Amino acid sequence: MPSGFGRHFLCELRIAEMFKSYPALAMDRSDQASSRDRHDKRADMLFHLVVKGCALLVLIALLGAAFSMLWGGREAFATFGWKFLWSSDWDAVQRKFGALVPIYGTLVTALIAMIIAVPVSFGIALFLTEIAPVWLRTPVAAAIELLAGIPSIIYGMWGLFVFVPFMAEHVDPWLDENLGALPITGPLFQGAPIGLGMLTAGIVLGIMVIPFVASIMREVFLTVPSEIKESSYAIGSTTWEVVWDVVLPYTRSAVIGGIFLGLGRALGETMAVTFVLGNAHLLSASLLEPGNSIAATIANEFTEADSPLYLSSLIALGFLLFAVTFIVLAVARLMLMRLAKRAGENRQ
Structure with a gap:
């Protein structure tokens, strides 16, 4: 077998192996992206809950103070x-x-x-x-x-x-x-x-x-x-x-x-x-x-x-x-x- 033909055959084998492994790499990257999206969504949801909790805390404190004074002055x-x-x-x-x-x-x-x-x-x-x-x-x-x-x-x-x-x-x-x-x-x-x-x-x-x-x-x-x-x-x-x-x-x-x-x-x-x-x-x-x-x-x-x-x-x-x-x-x-x-x- 000629040496040039052998080298060409080896290159084709390597290219074929690369194409075989490409779907696996693509799937890994897709899984990583989806995992990151889920993590970002959870973090964003947690952030919104914390911010809403702070706003509700102010409102609850305001209403609580008003109600406590109204209740204390009821007599x-x-x-x-x-x-x-x-x-x-x-x-x-x-x-x-x-x-x-x-x-x-x-x-x-x-x-x-x-x-x-x-x-x-x-x-x-x-x-x-x-x-x-x-x-x-x-x-x-x-x-x-x-x-x-x-x-x-x-x-x-x-x-x-x-x-x-x-x-x-x-x-x-x-x-x-x-x-x-x-x-x-x-x-x-x-x-x-x-x-x-x-x-x-x-x-x-x-x-x-x-x-x-x-x-x-x-x-x-x-x-x-x-x-x-x-x-x-x-x-x-x-x-x-x-x-x-x-x-x-x-x-x-x-x-x-x-x-x-x-x-x-x-x-x-x-x-x-x-x-x-x-x-x-x-x-x-x-x-x-x-x-x-x-x-x-x-x-x-x-x-x-x-x-x-x-x-x-x-x-x-x-x-x-x-x-x-x-x-x-x-x-x-x-x-x-x-x-x-x-x-x-x-x-x-």
Whole structure:
């Protein structure tokens, strides 16, 4: 047999063996791919279950907290009924409890805080994003974030030992003398100049909320593309025109959301308000008179609750605070959805 023919024959045998083993290799690779697909599907399913579990955990915790407070306050709700919401009585001796004064104090102090915090926070965010030199932005932003992290009890102690005497000596007497005699708004500024009251609590609360809202507004303003602002400056717009016509429309939804988050924090603040509000169950139109809030009432009297009805009334106040905060955040959500829908209609 010629050597060339032998080599050719051996090559054909090797090729035939390769083709015989190819289906086995293909089947092995197919099995590996299917096994990997099954493993990936199991891992993906496990990941989805973990993520859904985390989301459900938050929902369960929220509903559990609401139900536990509602269940704990059932005796107060059953005893007083709807009268519990609009009664100003709070007498632990005679076992008469009403939530009107704490609800009123909570809403008024939070409203004063937001009236102060929103414009100041807007000015701070505008200064840091549009006006301040680059070398100054980072230190000021760091200082604001530091203020946001200060415990509320520090604000309360500062308010009690520093701000309350200042209000009693300078601000309250001036307000009573100059604004107390006005026909419509006068009753808001009448009262003894003791420094403790809803106005003082609202101002201290506003100072607390300012760093929080300002940080949100600053981060939101930074999301505006620089090309849009530079185009506005290029056609001769002033800084205010750029902010009003470009920055605010672009970030309107996020700004409103940040404001309502600040309001939610103001509604639930406890220690700082407890120090400077006066903790008196008095329903008065004057902002200079002492008052009370839901959180302050719970913090001050929870350890003194010597009867099941007393304790149930305090827990019922906690449920009302939960409900008020939930309603505020729900209204904010509805407003944001309406703004987004209106923006979509305008684009069309």
